[in-house]
Amino acid sequence: MDIENREDLYKIVQLFYQKLFDDDEVKHFFVEFLEPENLEKHLNILVDFWDNVLFHSGTYAKNAMQPHIEKHKKTPFKKKSFEKWLLLFSSSVDELFKGENSEVLKNRAQSIAIVMQLKILH
Numbered sequence: 001m002d003i004e005n006r007e008d009l010y011k012i013v014q015l016f017y018q019k020l021f022d023d024d025e026v027k028h029f030f031v032e033f034l035e036p037e038n039l040e041k042h043l044n045i046l047v048d049f050w051d052n053v054l055f056h057s058g059t060y061a062k063n064a065m066q067p068h069i070e071k072h073k074k075t076p077f078k079k080k081s082f083e084k085w086l087l088l089f090s091s092s093v094d095e096l097f098k099g100e101n102s103e104v105l106k107n108r109a110q111s112i113a114i115v116m117q118l119k120i121l122h
C-alpha cells in the first residue's frame with residue numbers, strides 16, 4: 001500500500017522517531033522530543049512539511065533549513081549523522097509503504113539532505 005494522506009505520513013514520522021531515539025549515532029540530537037508533548041507537536045510539524053512536499057497542501061511555508069543551522073551551532077552535525085538520518089528515514093518508509101509516493105518521499109528526503117549538508121558542513 002502506498003502513502004495516501006496525512007495519517008500515513010504521521011505513521012512514518014512516528015516510526016522514524018522511534019528509530020532515531022534508538023540510534024546511538026543520532027539520538028543526542030533529539031533528546032528534547034523524548035518529552036511526549038514536545039514529540040507530538042514536532043511530529044505534527046513534520047507531517048505538515050511532508051504533506052506539503054507530497055500533496056502540495058500549503059501546510060508548511062517556513063524555511064526548514066534555518067532550525068538546522070541553529071541546532072548545528074550547538075550540536076554539530078557530521079556527514080555520518082546525515083547518512084544515518086537518511087537510512088532510518090528510508091527504512092521507516094519502506095517498512096510501512098510501497099509505491100510511487102513512497103519513492104517520491106525518499107527521493108525528496110535525499111535531495112533536501114544533500115542541500116542541507118552542503119549548507120551546513122561547508
Ligand code: HEM
Binds near residue numbers: 045081109
Ligand atoms: C543529520 C540530519 C538531521 C538532524 C540531526 C535533524 C535534526 C532536527 C532537529 C533537532 C530539529 C528540531 C529543530 C528545532 O526545533 O529547533 C529538526 C527539525 C526539522 N527537520 Fe531535521 N534534522 C536532520 C535532517 C533533516 C532533513 C534532511 C530534513 C528534510 C528532508 C529535515 C526536516 C526537518 C523539518 C521539516 C523540521 C521542522 C522545522 C520547523 O520547526 O519548522 N531534517 N531536525
